[in-house]
Amino acid sequence: MTRLNSNARHAVRFTLNGKPVEAEAEPRMLLSDFLRHQLGATGTHVGCEHGVCGACTVIVDGMLTRSCLTLAAQVDGCEIRTVEGLAPSADRLGVLQQAFRRNHALQCGFCTAGILMSLDHYLGENPAPTEAGIRDLLSGHLCRCTGYTPIIQAALEAAAQLASPTKETSDA
Amino acid sequence: MVQAAVKPASSVDQSGDRPWVGRSIERVEDAALLSGRGRFIDDLGVQPGTLHATILRSPHAHADVLSIDTEAARRLPGVAAVLTGRDVKAVTTSLVVGVKAPVECWPIAMDRVRYVGEPVAVIVATDRARAEDAAELINVEYRPRGAVVDPLGALASGAPVLHDGFPGNLASDRAFRYGDPEKAFAEAPHRFSIDIKYPRNSCTPIETYGVIASHDAGEDAFEVLANFQGPFSIHTVIARALKVPGNRLRLRTPPDSGGSFGVKQGVFPYIVLIAAAARVAGKPVKWIEDRLEHLTASVSATNRATTLSAAVAADGKILAFDWDQVEDCGAHLRAPEPATLYRMHGNLTGAYDIRHVKIRNRVVVTNKTPTGLNRGFGGPQVYFALERLVQRIAIGLGLDPLVVIKRNLIDAGAFPYRTATGALLDSGNYQEAIVRAVEQGRLAELKSRRDAARAEGRLYGIGFTAVVEPSVSNMGYITTVLTAAERRKAGPKNGAQATATVGLDPVGSVTVHVASVPQGQGHRTVLSQVVADVFGLQPGDIRVNTEIDTAKDAWSIASGNYASRFAAAVAGTAKLAAERVAGRLARIAAGQLNVEAGDIVFAKGFVASKHNPENRIAFSRVAALSHWSPGSLPDDAGQTIRETVFWTPPELTPPDEDDRINSSLCHGFIFDFCGVEIDRVTLETRIDRYVTMHDCGTILHPGMVNGQIRGGFAQALGAALYEEYAYADDGSFLTGTLADYLLPTTTEVPEPEIFHMETPSPFTPLGAKGVGEGNCMSTPVCLANAVADALGVADITLPLVPARLAEFVRGAEPPPPAGGVTAAPMREGDRRLRGEGQAAVKGVPEQVWAMLLDPATLQSVIPGCQRVDKVTDTHFRADVTLGIGPVTGRYRADVELFDLDPPHAVTLRGGATGALGFGSAEGRITLAPDGQGGTTLTYSYDAAIGGKVASIGGRLLDGATRVIIGQFFTALARKAGGGGTTGSGFSLFAVLAKLSSLFGGRR
Amino acid sequence: MKPAAFDYLRAATTSEALEALAQQGGDARVLAGGQSLMAMLNMRLAKPKLLVDIMRIKELRRIERQKDAVVIGASVRQAELLAWPALAEALPLVALALPWVGHMQTRSRGTVCGSLAHADPSAEMPLTLVALGGEVLLRSAKRRRRVAAKDFFAGMMLTARADDELIEGISLPIARDGRFAFREVARRHGDFAIVACAAMKTSSGVRLAVGGVADVPTARDWPRLDGTALDDALNAFAYELGARDDVHATARYRRDLVRMIGRDLIGEVLQ
Incomplete structure (x- = not known):
C-alpha cells in the first residue's frame, strides 16, 4: 500500500520513451502536466482536460491513455511513450510522421501528437487497417484544421509502407 | 473515397526549372510539429518566479455584484494577489467601443455581470491549482436581474437593458439605400421574403488562449507574449487600456499557435487583464485558458436575425434586395465589433448583378458572451439568408434553383465589377466555374441518384450555393457603421498595410520576416517558395520567421492573420521585397559580369547572364557583398542587407459619401452543390456527395489550398449539423463542455470533392486571392438547401439537430395510451423545471404543518443539512451538503414563506447558492386530511438552475434534481412516521437548496 | 481546471x-x-x-467463467473484456454493446465496473447489466452482498453501493441459445446515447431494455407480441420512461426512437 499525502510532493518515477525519469508531484497533478511542466516533454498537448479532444493521448504500458484523465501518481513504475519517442533519431522522421508530412495531415499541429500516438499504437496491432477502422479509432480525437481526410490518407499510406517488405528509410 | 482527392506532396518534385510557387512541397513547419518540438505558448519556459492566474467567473447571465469577499482567498498560502473590478480599474481604462455611445467595456465586471462566464476576479498564485483553490474561497454576493438572450427579444419594449448607454439594447441603427429599391419593389411582379435566425457558434481552436505578461514599474512598460492573431489595430486598444503609449507595450507572439480561425483575436481583453495582474503582483503572470473557460466565455461568432426580401421578375431575375439585419454582439461591443456586420457590406448582393439594395442594420447587446472574429466573419450569416432566399424564389416560381442562380450571376465580361453597395469585384468567370463544377461533380448523375432514392421512399435532396468570398479586408470598412458626417469628423480610415522584410546575411543566406502571425497555415513554407523563385534558390535556402515583436519588427494595424489576407497580400509583399533586393543584386552582379542589369537572371543558386548562362556568379557571393565590401558596390545599387516593403492596395478606399464601401480587396468565387439523405429513423443528415468548386485566383500551394478548403468545410459541417452555443432563456449557458458543444470527428466528416479554376486577381502581386473562409460561408446554407429539398420544407434552422426534424418528417406524434402517462410540454430554451405531485404523510395536517415550519425537523429531513437558522418565523437559512454520485459540496439556502394559510397551504420562495451554481424556486404546498388520520400533501413547483452546473452538467441536471427531491420526501414521510410519496417530490429546502446544487459545490 | x-x-x-x-x-x-x-x-x-x-489489486483483475455466469472483476478494463476470446459466445449482448462505449482511447483505460459505479443512465454497460439481469458484487470490510441489476441503479448517478463498499465485480448470466440485438443513437459516434436499446429473446417472449431516456436503464418483458399489440406496448413503454428535452434531443424524438428501434430489435430477436 502506498499512501500519498495531499499537501506534499512525492517522487514519481517511470520510463519515458525508454529512459528512466523522475520528478516530484502532488497527488493531484495530472500526467499531462507532469510530462509537460515537470519533465519538459511538451510535445504532448492539453486541449480540454476532460478527456474528449484527444490531444494529450499517450501510451502507458501499451494502453492508449488520456494523460489529462490520469494522475502522475497512477503511472509510477509504468512505461510511457509520447510523441518525442516516435522518430528514429532527432533529425529523422519515422514512416508515419513522414506520411503525415507528405499528405499535409497537419496544419497547426496542436492535436497531432495525440493522433500520432493513437495511430502508432493501432498500426502496431492492425498492420492492414481499413479506412473505416482508422476513422473509428480517430473519432476519439478532435482536429479543427484539416478536415481529417489527409490524416486518414497518411495513416493508410504509412500502414501500406510499414507492411511492404522494403521499408523506406526515414529522412529528415 | 479518400484516395480520390488527396494530392500528396511529391518528393520527386523538389528540383527542376519550374517555379516553386504552385507546387505542393512538404512544409518546413512539419518536422518539429511531428516530433513534439513545436513551440506553442504553453511549451515555452517562463522567467523564474512567474506566477499563475485563474479567473473567477460569473454564474449569472445578468446580476448586480453587491459585494466580493476576497479575504480568505488572499490568506491562502501561495496566493500573491487577488484583483477584482475595482483593482483593475485602478490601473487601466475601459476598452474602446466601436460605436459612438456613452458605454464602457471592461475586461472584468465592475459592478454588474452581463453574461455567464464574465470575469469577476483574477487570482494570482504560485501555481494554477492553488489559484483555483483560492478562487473557491471568494464569496461574491449577486442580485440577479432579468436576462435577455434573443436579439429580437432584446429590442422588445420592456426587455432588460444591459447598458444605459445603449437604450433599448440598441448599439447602432443605420439605414442604407443604393439605387432605387422602392421603385424596383413597386414594379416587380414578385416579392419573396425569408426570416432567418442564424445561430451562435465558434471555430474553437484546440489550443486555448494563453498570455504571459510582465510590467517594468521603472519604465512603466509592459511585455506581453500571447497567442494573439491580429489584427494589430488591437495593439492600440490594449495599450490605451493599459494607459501606456504604444511603444511601452511590447507584444510578441510565440512561434507556433494551435489554430485560431479568428478566435484568438478575442484573447485581447485577457492581455489587458493579465498585464494588469502582473502590474499589481509585481511579477510576471501567466494564464492559460482552460477549455471550460474557452467554451463559456472566450468569443463567439455573432448570431443574427435577418429578414431578407427580394423583388423578382417572372424569369427569376432579382431586381432588388431589402435587408433587415439584427446583429447580436453579446454583452459588450468589443473591438472590432460590429465589424462582423459590416465585413460583408460591399458583398450583400453575393455573386449576383443586383443594382437596387436597401439595408437596415441594427446591432444589439444581449446577455451572452461578447462576439469577435470567427472564420467566415459575417459571411455565413449573410449567405444563409441570401442563398436560402434564392432557393425559395426558385420554388416559388417553379424554376430549378440552379436556373435562378445562373440568371442572376454577374457577367463574365463585367470585371472588375462594382457592386451596388460598393465592392469592386476584381475578377472571375462565375458561369464557367459552374459549368465545370456541374460537369466534374457529375450533377446529372447526382440528380438520378435523388430520383432513385425518392422512388424508394427515401428522403433525399440536393442543394446549391453560389458565393463570393471576400479577402484582404479594408481596414476602413468598419467606419461604414458611422454616418458620412461622423466619418468626416473622425478622419479617413482605409487600406491594409502588409509588410515583409527580406534580409541577406554575411554568407549570403536569406531570411524573410513577415507580420502574418500564422496559426498553422504554413506561411513559412509558402514564403520560402515565393522568395526562392525570385532569387533562383531552393525553398530550403530561405529561412522564414513569422513571430512578431511589436518592439522590433515592421508591422501595421493591418498585420496579423485574418480576413484571408496571407496569400493575396502578405505573400505578395514578400515577393515585392525580394524583388527589390534582387533588383539591387542584379545591378551589383551586372558590374561584376560585365553585362547590363537587364540581362541578369537568378537561377539555380547563381546570378547569371541571360544570354550567356556560363557567365555567372554564385548568389551567396553577390548577396554577401553589402556586408563585406560596401565600398565596391555601384553607387546606384544601395544596400542589400535588409529591405522592408510596405504594400497597401490603392483599391481599398474609404467609404464614399453615399456609403459605398469596397470592404475587401479580392473576391474569390465558390460554387457548391451536394446531395444529402435524411435517415427516416434517426433523422440524421448524411452527406452523400459534396462538390465544391473554387476560384481563388493563382494557387500558391495546392496542398495547402485544399487543406484550407477541407478544414473550412469540416467546421462548416459542424455549424450546419452539430455546433451551437446554446443558452437557456434565462441566459444560462448550456454547452460548456466538448461533450455538449459537439465538434465533428472523423466519423462525421466526409471528403468533399474539390475542384479549382484559376482567375488571377489583377490587384495582388501574385494573382492570389483568399481561400480559407469560403466554405464556412457556402457549406452551411448548401446543406440547408439540400435538407429543405429533401423534406420539402421552407423553414430550416441550424444546426440541423435530428430531433428538430421529427415534426417535418413524421407529423404528429402517436398519443399516449388512454389513462397512461402524459408528456409534459416543454419548449426549447426553457430550462425551468416544473412539477407537481402528492405525498401521503402520517399525522394530521396540523402536525405536518408544524414539522414544515420547525427548523429541527427540517434539519433532520433535508438530506445533508448541517443547520437551519430561523431568521424569523417565516424566513429560514440553511447550510446543506449535497451529493450526487461522487459530486458533493456545500450550499447555502435562503427561504421565505408567503401566503400562509395554516394548516392548509403555504407558498415558498427562495434560492440557494454555491460555487457550482445557484437555484431559485417557488412552490405551493397544500395539506388536506386524508380521512384516515393522515395528511395528503399536494405540491407544485417551478425552479430554475444556473451557473457552472448548467453549463457542464446539463445532461444530468433534471435527473439529479428528481433524485434530490425524492430523498427529501422519503425523509419527511419517515420522520412523520411512515407513509410514502407519489410522483416526484417537492421539498422546502430541497428544491431551493438541493436543486441548485445537484452536483454539489461549496462556498 | x-x-x-x-x-x-x-x-x-x-x-x-x-x-x-x-x-x-x-x-x-x-x-x-x-x-x-x-x-x-x-x-x-x-x-x-x-x-x-484499485488498479494494482491483482485479485480484482479477473474474467472468470463459471457454470452459468461470467464474473468480471473491478479492475478489468473495457478493452480487456472486449478482447476476451469467449466474449461473443458467452456474452453476445456485451460483445454488441461494448464497442459503443466511448472511444478506443477511453475503453483502453476505463473499466467495466467503473462504468456501472458511475451509473450514467445513457451509458451502455448499465443498460447491458439491466438487460441481462446481472448482479453487482459488493463488498465492505464487514460483509459481501450481491445486488440485482434492477435494484442497483437508484437514479441518475446513484446506486445501491454504500460509501464503505467496493464493487468487487459483476456477474453476468451466460447466454443460452439466446438471440440478442443492440442499437444506439447518439449525436456523434462515441457520444453518450440519446437512446440505446437492447433486446433479447426470453423463454416467455421478449425483453427490451432502454437506456438514455429514464433516470435509470429500464427493462420490460413481454410475451411474444406483434402488429398493433406490439406498437401499443412500445408506445406505452415509451411514454412511461418519462423522456425529457435537452439540447441534443427532444422527448418526442426519444419516444420515437424507442418505438421504432424497439420494434426493429424485437423483430430481429424474434425472427
Whole structure:
C-alpha cells in the first residue's frame, strides 16, 4: 500500500520513451502536466482536460491513455511513450510522421501528437487497417484544421509502407 | 473515397526549372510539429518566479455584484494577489467601443455581470491549482436581474437593458439605400421574403488562449507574449487600456499557435487583464485558458436575425434586395465589433448583378458572451439568408434553383465589377466555374441518384450555393457603421498595410520576416517558395520567421492573420521585397559580369547572364557583398542587407459619401452543390456527395489550398449539423463542455470533392486571392438547401439537430395510451423545471404543518443539512451538503414563506447558492386530511438552475434534481412516521437548496 | 481546471482498499480507470479527500467463467473484456454493446465496473447489466452482498453501493441459445446515447431494455407480441420512461426512437 499525502510532493518515477525519469508531484497533478511542466516533454498537448479532444493521448504500458484523465501518481513504475519517442533519431522522421508530412495531415499541429500516438499504437496491432477502422479509432480525437481526410490518407499510406517488405528509410 | 482527392506532396518534385510557387512541397513547419518540438505558448519556459492566474467567473447571465469577499482567498498560502473590478480599474481604462455611445467595456465586471462566464476576479498564485483553490474561497454576493438572450427579444419594449448607454439594447441603427429599391419593389411582379435566425457558434481552436505578461514599474512598460492573431489595430486598444503609449507595450507572439480561425483575436481583453495582474503582483503572470473557460466565455461568432426580401421578375431575375439585419454582439461591443456586420457590406448582393439594395442594420447587446472574429466573419450569416432566399424564389416560381442562380450571376465580361453597395469585384468567370463544377461533380448523375432514392421512399435532396468570398479586408470598412458626417469628423480610415522584410546575411543566406502571425497555415513554407523563385534558390535556402515583436519588427494595424489576407497580400509583399533586393543584386552582379542589369537572371543558386548562362556568379557571393565590401558596390545599387516593403492596395478606399464601401480587396468565387439523405429513423443528415468548386485566383500551394478548403468545410459541417452555443432563456449557458458543444470527428466528416479554376486577381502581386473562409460561408446554407429539398420544407434552422426534424418528417406524434402517462410540454430554451405531485404523510395536517415550519425537523429531513437558522418565523437559512454520485459540496439556502394559510397551504420562495451554481424556486404546498388520520400533501413547483452546473452538467441536471427531491420526501414521510410519496417530490429546502446544487459545490 | 487536493492511496490488496473505505466512507472515492471520475475531479465537480486506486489489486483483475455466469472483476478494463476470446459466445449482448462505449482511447483505460459505479443512465454497460439481469458484487470490510441489476441503479448517478463498499465485480448470466440485438443513437459516434436499446429473446417472449431516456436503464418483458399489440406496448413503454428535452434531443424524438428501434430489435430477436 502506498499512501500519498495531499499537501506534499512525492517522487514519481517511470520510463519515458525508454529512459528512466523522475520528478516530484502532488497527488493531484495530472500526467499531462507532469510530462509537460515537470519533465519538459511538451510535445504532448492539453486541449480540454476532460478527456474528449484527444490531444494529450499517450501510451502507458501499451494502453492508449488520456494523460489529462490520469494522475502522475497512477503511472509510477509504468512505461510511457509520447510523441518525442516516435522518430528514429532527432533529425529523422519515422514512416508515419513522414506520411503525415507528405499528405499535409497537419496544419497547426496542436492535436497531432495525440493522433500520432493513437495511430502508432493501432498500426502496431492492425498492420492492414481499413479506412473505416482508422476513422473509428480517430473519432476519439478532435482536429479543427484539416478536415481529417489527409490524416486518414497518411495513416493508410504509412500502414501500406510499414507492411511492404522494403521499408523506406526515414529522412529528415 | 479518400484516395480520390488527396494530392500528396511529391518528393520527386523538389528540383527542376519550374517555379516553386504552385507546387505542393512538404512544409518546413512539419518536422518539429511531428516530433513534439513545436513551440506553442504553453511549451515555452517562463522567467523564474512567474506566477499563475485563474479567473473567477460569473454564474449569472445578468446580476448586480453587491459585494466580493476576497479575504480568505488572499490568506491562502501561495496566493500573491487577488484583483477584482475595482483593482483593475485602478490601473487601466475601459476598452474602446466601436460605436459612438456613452458605454464602457471592461475586461472584468465592475459592478454588474452581463453574461455567464464574465470575469469577476483574477487570482494570482504560485501555481494554477492553488489559484483555483483560492478562487473557491471568494464569496461574491449577486442580485440577479432579468436576462435577455434573443436579439429580437432584446429590442422588445420592456426587455432588460444591459447598458444605459445603449437604450433599448440598441448599439447602432443605420439605414442604407443604393439605387432605387422602392421603385424596383413597386414594379416587380414578385416579392419573396425569408426570416432567418442564424445561430451562435465558434471555430474553437484546440489550443486555448494563453498570455504571459510582465510590467517594468521603472519604465512603466509592459511585455506581453500571447497567442494573439491580429489584427494589430488591437495593439492600440490594449495599450490605451493599459494607459501606456504604444511603444511601452511590447507584444510578441510565440512561434507556433494551435489554430485560431479568428478566435484568438478575442484573447485581447485577457492581455489587458493579465498585464494588469502582473502590474499589481509585481511579477510576471501567466494564464492559460482552460477549455471550460474557452467554451463559456472566450468569443463567439455573432448570431443574427435577418429578414431578407427580394423583388423578382417572372424569369427569376432579382431586381432588388431589402435587408433587415439584427446583429447580436453579446454583452459588450468589443473591438472590432460590429465589424462582423459590416465585413460583408460591399458583398450583400453575393455573386449576383443586383443594382437596387436597401439595408437596415441594427446591432444589439444581449446577455451572452461578447462576439469577435470567427472564420467566415459575417459571411455565413449573410449567405444563409441570401442563398436560402434564392432557393425559395426558385420554388416559388417553379424554376430549378440552379436556373435562378445562373440568371442572376454577374457577367463574365463585367470585371472588375462594382457592386451596388460598393465592392469592386476584381475578377472571375462565375458561369464557367459552374459549368465545370456541374460537369466534374457529375450533377446529372447526382440528380438520378435523388430520383432513385425518392422512388424508394427515401428522403433525399440536393442543394446549391453560389458565393463570393471576400479577402484582404479594408481596414476602413468598419467606419461604414458611422454616418458620412461622423466619418468626416473622425478622419479617413482605409487600406491594409502588409509588410515583409527580406534580409541577406554575411554568407549570403536569406531570411524573410513577415507580420502574418500564422496559426498553422504554413506561411513559412509558402514564403520560402515565393522568395526562392525570385532569387533562383531552393525553398530550403530561405529561412522564414513569422513571430512578431511589436518592439522590433515592421508591422501595421493591418498585420496579423485574418480576413484571408496571407496569400493575396502578405505573400505578395514578400515577393515585392525580394524583388527589390534582387533588383539591387542584379545591378551589383551586372558590374561584376560585365553585362547590363537587364540581362541578369537568378537561377539555380547563381546570378547569371541571360544570354550567356556560363557567365555567372554564385548568389551567396553577390548577396554577401553589402556586408563585406560596401565600398565596391555601384553607387546606384544601395544596400542589400535588409529591405522592408510596405504594400497597401490603392483599391481599398474609404467609404464614399453615399456609403459605398469596397470592404475587401479580392473576391474569390465558390460554387457548391451536394446531395444529402435524411435517415427516416434517426433523422440524421448524411452527406452523400459534396462538390465544391473554387476560384481563388493563382494557387500558391495546392496542398495547402485544399487543406484550407477541407478544414473550412469540416467546421462548416459542424455549424450546419452539430455546433451551437446554446443558452437557456434565462441566459444560462448550456454547452460548456466538448461533450455538449459537439465538434465533428472523423466519423462525421466526409471528403468533399474539390475542384479549382484559376482567375488571377489583377490587384495582388501574385494573382492570389483568399481561400480559407469560403466554405464556412457556402457549406452551411448548401446543406440547408439540400435538407429543405429533401423534406420539402421552407423553414430550416441550424444546426440541423435530428430531433428538430421529427415534426417535418413524421407529423404528429402517436398519443399516449388512454389513462397512461402524459408528456409534459416543454419548449426549447426553457430550462425551468416544473412539477407537481402528492405525498401521503402520517399525522394530521396540523402536525405536518408544524414539522414544515420547525427548523429541527427540517434539519433532520433535508438530506445533508448541517443547520437551519430561523431568521424569523417565516424566513429560514440553511447550510446543506449535497451529493450526487461522487459530486458533493456545500450550499447555502435562503427561504421565505408567503401566503400562509395554516394548516392548509403555504407558498415558498427562495434560492440557494454555491460555487457550482445557484437555484431559485417557488412552490405551493397544500395539506388536506386524508380521512384516515393522515395528511395528503399536494405540491407544485417551478425552479430554475444556473451557473457552472448548467453549463457542464446539463445532461444530468433534471435527473439529479428528481433524485434530490425524492430523498427529501422519503425523509419527511419517515420522520412523520411512515407513509410514502407519489410522483416526484417537492421539498422546502430541497428544491431551493438541493436543486441548485445537484452536483454539489461549496462556498 | 485542476483538481482540488486529495490524498492518494494505491491499494495492493482488496482488504487495504476496503479498510480505507471503511475509515473515510463518503470522503473517499474509488479510482479505477478514471474515465468519468477524473473529468469530474478536473472540473472540481467532485472533491473527495481520498482517492483509492484499485488498479494494482491483482485479485480484482479477473474474467472468470463459471457454470452459468461470467464474473468480471473491478479492475478489468473495457478493452480487456472486449478482447476476451469467449466474449461473443458467452456474452453476445456485451460483445454488441461494448464497442459503443466511448472511444478506443477511453475503453483502453476505463473499466467495466467503473462504468456501472458511475451509473450514467445513457451509458451502455448499465443498460447491458439491466438487460441481462446481472448482479453487482459488493463488498465492505464487514460483509459481501450481491445486488440485482434492477435494484442497483437508484437514479441518475446513484446506486445501491454504500460509501464503505467496493464493487468487487459483476456477474453476468451466460447466454443460452439466446438471440440478442443492440442499437444506439447518439449525436456523434462515441457520444453518450440519446437512446440505446437492447433486446433479447426470453423463454416467455421478449425483453427490451432502454437506456438514455429514464433516470435509470429500464427493462420490460413481454410475451411474444406483434402488429398493433406490439406498437401499443412500445408506445406505452415509451411514454412511461418519462423522456425529457435537452439540447441534443427532444422527448418526442426519444419516444420515437424507442418505438421504432424497439420494434426493429424485437423483430430481429424474434425472427
